[in-house]
Amino acid sequence: MPKILIVEDEELIASFIAKGLEAEGVASTTVGTGAEGITLGASGDFDLMVLDIGLPDMSGFEVLRHLRGAGATLPVIILTARSSVTDTVAGLTGGADDYMAKPFGFTELLARIRLRLRDQQPDAMLLTHGDLSLDLRTRRARAGAKEVELTARESALLEAFLRHPGEVLSRERLLSLAWGYDFDPGSNVVEVYVRYLRRKIGTQYFVTEYKQGYRLA
Known part of the structure; x- marks a missing residue:
């Protein structure tokens, strides 16, 4: 089982990521400072780091420089509220393997984590259930x-269904899985996108459970 190190000082976001990973059977450890991130990131005990840029004691860029300077090779996915081209280039040229701007959907983060760990998990990027499949790298679905x-x-959204086949998923759960922690619980966006999936893939795959949510048949 891969072990993920989360270096994030915002408790809501750190908890959101940790709980999502736990639900997927992935072990994680959370720390809130760059100094802790450097120590644990260089320990060799983790397979990947999710790293926030805006830490209280130093920037995530500094953490990355320390780790790469010390020879640490674990993949690093940067999370930040900054999304400018300059910051993106700085993160990637500084040794990051990927870069995500906040807010983000957990399923997208999970897909990127699995992508960075694909050498250890070669089948992680293809999800299947019956005759329905999704390639997370190309975003192509086959029905x-x-x-x-x-x-x-x-x-x-389809990934959320495929990771929980047969399970009734409420609107709120789907919003959390596919839209992230920064979602509007009053939005009808889930209904809209379920309709899109039904139109593209087939109505028979997505079952509406009255007053409960949706289920992948």
Whole structure:
């Protein structure tokens, strides 16, 4: 089982990521300072780091420089409220393996984590259930002989269903899984995107459970 180190001082976000990983059977450890991130990141005990830029004692860029300077090779995914091209380039050229701007959907973060760990988990990027499958790298879904290309959000929603086949997922749960921690609970966006998936893939795959949510047949 891979072990993920979360270096994030915002408690809400750290808890959101940790709980999501736990639900997927992935072990994680959370710390709130750059100094702790450097110590644990260089220990060799973790397979990947999720690193916030805005830490209280130093920036995530400094943490990254320390780790790469010490020869640490674990993959690092940077999380930040900054999304400028300059910051993105600084993170990637500084040794980060990926870069995500806040707010983010957990399923997208999970897909990126699995992508960085693909050498250890070669089948992690293809999800299947019956004759329905989704390639997380290309966002292409196959339903029987039919193949369609999905948008990023459609792919995230389908991934949520495929990771919980047969389980009734409430609107709130789907919002959390596919739209992230910064969602509007009053939004009808889930209904809209379920309709998109039904149109592209087939109505028979997505069952409406009255007053409960949706289920992948």
